[in-house]
Each structure stands twice: as C-alpha cells, then as structure tokens.
Amino acid sequence: MAVVPAAAAPVIVTGAAAPSQSSLERMRRRRRGIRSLSAYLLVLPAAAFYFFFVLRPIALSAQYSLYEWNGIGPATWVGLENYVEVFSNPKLVGSILNAFELILYFSVIPVAIALFAANMIRAIATSRLAGVSRTVLFLPQVIPLVAAGIMWSWLLSTDGLVNQLLRLVGLGGLTRAWLGDFDTALPAVGMIGAWVLVGLCLVLILAGMTKVDPALYEAARIDGAGPVREFFAITLPGVRQEVAVCVTVTVIAALASFDIIYITTQGGPGDSTLVPGLQIFYLAFYERNIGTASAFAIVLMCLVLIVVLPLQRILRGKES
C-alpha cells in the first residue's frame, strides 16, 4: 500500500487559506453545539408532555401531601402529619398490607405456574399446540381489566360456575359468594389477577427458554440429572432475566391494582380488599381529603420503587 504523504490528506479548503488547527476545532465544536441544540428541539414535545402531565403532578402531590385541604377552600400547612396518618391509621396500613398479600397472587403464583408449565411445554415447543396456546393464553392480556372483573364477578358469584363445579365434584360444602366473604374476597380477587397474568409470564419465560443451548440439556441428561436437578441447574439460571421481568411487571400490577378491585368488590366486604390505589381514589374524590390522598400517593410511588429497583439489578447484571 502506498504511503500517503500528510499533505495529500483531504482538506476541504473554504476561502483562500486553509483554516488553522484551532479554528477547525472551534468549527467542529460549533457544529456539535448546533446538533445538540437541534436534538433538544426534537426532544422538546415529548419532554413538555412528560413534564406537564407526569413530573409536575408528582411535584404537586408532594406539595399537597404537606397540607390539609378539601380541594376547594384554603389549605392549611400540617407538615408531615398526613404521612403520620398513612402509617398509623389501621385502615390505610391495612390497605398496604393487602397490596403486599396481592403480590402472592398477582406475582408469585403466576410466575410459579408459568415456570412449571413452561418447563413442561419446552419439550413440545415446536408443535402446533404450542403455537395455538400462545394466542389463547394471551387473551386475558388483551381485554380490559374491567371486563375481566365483570366476567369473574359472575363466575365467582353464588350461582356462578365456580360454585357449580364444586358441587359437581362433591365439594358443595365449600360453596360461597367468594367475593362477598371476608375470608375469601382477597384471595378471590387475587386469583382474577393470576388469571390475567399467567399467560404473559408463560410466554415470556418460554421465549427465554428458547435461548438456552439445547446441548446443556443433553449434557445434563447424560450426566444422569433428573427433571428437578435439570430445572434448577439449567432452566432456572437460563431464564433468570425473563423471571425478573415477570416479577417486575406483576409486582407493579399488584401494588398498583385498581380496575379489578373497583369493579368486583369496591374494597369490601369491610376493608378486606381495600388497596392503596382504591384508597387514594376514595380519599381524594369521596372524602375530599386531598392531603392524605397525596401523602398516600407518594408512599405508594416509593413502595413500588423500593420493591422494583432491586429487580432491575438482576436485569442489568445479565445484560452487561
């Protein structure tokens, strides 16, 4: 290859004299500055919507949370009193505890079922049945949660299908109005959430499994590993990232649940299915207690972050 003399390097000469080193640098910097500026112009519309309808309301929530206000009259400064209320009023604390119990139904159960089922289905992943099931199991994800709520209120009612099936198999003694019973309302609401979320988790985890090298499974079988060993040694580590995603999505769904509960039980009977989302709604728009509603909203946002952020580390760890 010929050695190109330095002088022959392409230099775009504008004007009579070639620009000096420093002015070239300045030009480049200016061009970058202009590009940065035009980039920010492109970000502006999105940022404006985001600022005005998300960031500003969050800031306002924080502000309202320090006042006692009925939404109409003058507001009185009360400092952190609303937060004390959130953590000392048994009704409000109870709704937080309910939300954490819902994690069991919205998150733990769907992820466990999905992991178990996906492990079984892996073997037939290429069959037609697997393809059809992908569509069918996704159906609950597509319909409004409100519709799921209406459907299941009917299924779980005294005359509903669930009770009829129980009678059919001779468990008539168990029948009850599942959503109207103090002991079963929260689990019943939770099972609706599980019904909605199982399909999503299953499809995600199955997708994760396709990335696991089949040779690993063969090796494990040859080494004499049973299905259980195989699951814990190969499958579970292989889908770690997908499981973290499932847990993230479903935990947020549990802590921020609103639609299903509003439609099926409205928080009742008593306060047995009251959750933070519903409580904020009642406090703000029925009891006109804007301060406590806002403090509760801030607490809810923090709770979600506290529970979800550690999961993000699992996701990051895998990517890098």
Add this chain to the structure above:
Amino acid sequence: MIVPAREKWTGRILLIILMLVTVVPFISLFVTALHEPGTYPRGLEWPETPHWDNFAVAFQAANMWALLGSSALIELAVVPTAVIIATLAGFALGHLKPRGGQIVFVLFVLGLTLPFEGIITPLYFQIRELGILNTRWAIILPLIGLFMPFAVMWMRAHFVTMPTELSEAARVDGATTWQLFWRIHMPLSAPALSSLAILLFLWTWNQFLLAIVLVNDPEKRTMAGALGAFQGQYGTDIPLLCAGSLLILTPTLIIFLIFQRQFVTALMQGSLKG
C-alpha cells in the same frame, strides 16, 4: 432432543388445562349472555331459547355507536401524537446523542414504574384548571404524557441500534438533521413504530382510572371506562351485562386476532424492555 414420552404428554395436558382455564370464563360469559334477561342462569348451560336479541338490546342500551366513536376519537388523538413525539425524542436521544442527553433519558425512565394512582389527584386539579374536565382532552393529553417514559425508551432502544455510518453518509450528501430523520430513519423504523402503536392503542382502549376520574359522561370515555359505567347501570341484569361486556371487548379481540403475531411480540418486547 430426546424427551421421554411421559414428559411430552404431561406438557400437552398441562397446556390444555391452562388453555381451558383461560377460555372457560369467555365461554361462560357468552352462554350467559344468551339467557333470558333478568334471570340467573346456571353456569355453562345452553339456554332452551337462545336470546340472540340480547346483543341488540345491549348494543342499544350501551349506546355502542357513541362509545365506539368516542374511543376511536381518543385513539386517533393519542396514538399518532404519542408515537410521533416519542419517535422524535427517541431519535434525538438514541442517535444524535446530544451532550447531557443521558440525563434527560434517565429523567424519562424514572416515570416507567409510576402507578397512575400516584398522580391522579393533582392531575384532576390540573385538568380542572385547564378547563377541560369532562372533555375527551382530559383523557387524551395526560395519556400522551403518561405514555412518554415507555414510548421514548422504546424508540430510543430502536435508534441506538441504527448504524451511525448511515447518518454520516447522509450528512456527507448534505442532509440536514430533519431530512436525516424524515427521509432516512423514519422509513427504516416501521416495525418499531407499528409495535409501539399497537401497544399504545391497547393501553388507551383499556385505560380505566383516568376515564372514570376525569370524565363523567361515559360517552366521552375510553372503552374500559364506558364498560365500568355500563356495569353500574346493568349490574343486576346478568345476561344483559354479559352481552354488553362481550360487545365492548369484541373490538379488541378482533384487532388482537388480526394482529396477533405483532401483538404478542410487541407485548413481550414491551415487558422485556420495561
């Protein structure tokens, strides 16, 4: 791969059971909708005389044309706007990489886990101040803002993978930033754009909380919000309620069945990225 037949069959049976559990509620809804209005039908029993006219009655009672029209208007305002402005921002942050862009992006990502209940109270007052309470704008404008964290992240993730050589070549040919975006990158982004549009369509259609808080009139709400009102009105007439619910969820089912491949892929990628 060699898998014992017994495991294969357990897998099949399990899958079928899961599918049954998923589908039976839909079937129960359908069968119940065919019973005589005002009765309490028994589970999965096919009625002696199927009342197909329940659907027509519910269609009338729910004022379906108005609801469909309203939801369509909201979708038309939300989805294209949100997709376009998120694409602009994603292009800028992912491809032009301005100084300080990382900080702006982190600011957007912060909103990803936000429960809508967290800001519904101040949003109500803000919308009231703007004087658009009880209009469709009360749903449209906040939804665009609330979708931004996800939408910007989605589009940025797409533009980050686009080769810089492409843009450099266009620049050498004298393309401005705008031409670069509009003529080169937009046509190449069709798959990412359509997936995002599908997701936003679904989330808008199913949005409930904003609809019931910010708009009183069910005929100016999203479909999910309207369904909530329908339940309030016809909650005691089970067959009619079931028929109405079916009517209201049919449009999403149809769209889902048409675009199912894109739907599943988009929702999967969506949750993986989120």
